[in-house]
Amino acid sequence: MYYATTYKSPVGTITMACDEHNLVGLWNEEQKYFGGSIAQQMTQKENMPIFDVAKKWLEAYFAGEKPVISELPLAPIGGEFRQMVWSILCEIPYGEVITYGEIAKKVAFKMKKSNMASQAIGGAVGHNPISIMIPCHRVVGSNGNLTGYAGGIQTKIKLLELEGVDVSRLFVPKKGSAI
Missing domain, CATH: 1.10.10.10 (Winged helix-like DNA-binding domain superfamily/Winged helix DNA-binding domain)
Structure with missing residues (x-):
């Protein structure tokens, strides 16, 4: 099962998707291939720890800090x-x-x-x-x-x-x- 939430950013609304433990998607509104790697419907769910981690990372990034990618549990879906x-x-x-x-x-x-x-x-x-x-x-x-x-x-x-x-x-x- 996949979960989704949104985040308001300086470049527009961002949708994030995760499984239970990893971020599997992050797309801008109307982005080409939006949600394309997720084969099933995503359930809206705000209170996922991974979303909290991702939002803190994004806040640091948009504040001009240099957050480290390796700090994130990322699991992009692809060959x-x-x-x-x-x-x-x-x-x-x-x-x-x-x-x-x-x-x-x-x-x-x-x-x-x-x-x-x-x-x-x-x-x-x-x-x-x-x-x-x-x-x-x-x-x-x-x-x-x-x-x-x-x-x-x-x-x-x-x-x-x-x-x-x-x-x-x-x-x-x-x-x-x-x-």
């Missing part, structure tokens, strides 16, 4: 490839960005392959079920393109600015699915 990509996302330091291509190289190395398509990485990043905490907003195109955030480009910009990233060297694409 082995996606899990590998999400694990790499958790390694991106606060206030820094990485490209899809750089992640592709890391995944190729871990899988003992000569290369990996950036598009495959983009699919895994885009389906991240625990946004913000698993920081997919820190991934940009190799040319500084801000594409690819399921929560929307403006939310991605706000999160990067909150972390002190110089977004002036980045740009919003004229076309794209995540604008």
Whole structure:
């Protein structure tokens, strides 16, 4: 059984989902793939200890502190490839960005392959079920393109600015699915 609650944040209402002990989802309102990793209906339940932990983490994050991801009991639902990509996302330091291509190289190395398509990485990043905490907003195109955030480009910009990233060297694409 999965449980859900909401949290009012500076980037809009966030819905969180958990099993009995782990956070399994965190989505902005109207986010692409909202709840997509949860195969069954979620029951609204406010008084779950994991929600208290997650809300404290979010409060610290939005206050400009640098809460540690490893302090959270996260259990994103997804296959082995996606899990590998999400694990790499958790390694991106606060206030820094990485490209899809750089992640592709890391995944190729871990899988003992000569290369990996950036598009495959983009699919895994885009389906991240625990946004913000698993920081997919820190991934940009190799040319500084801000594409690819399921929560929307403006939310991605706000999160990067909150972390002190110089977004002036980045740009919003004229076309794209995540604008």
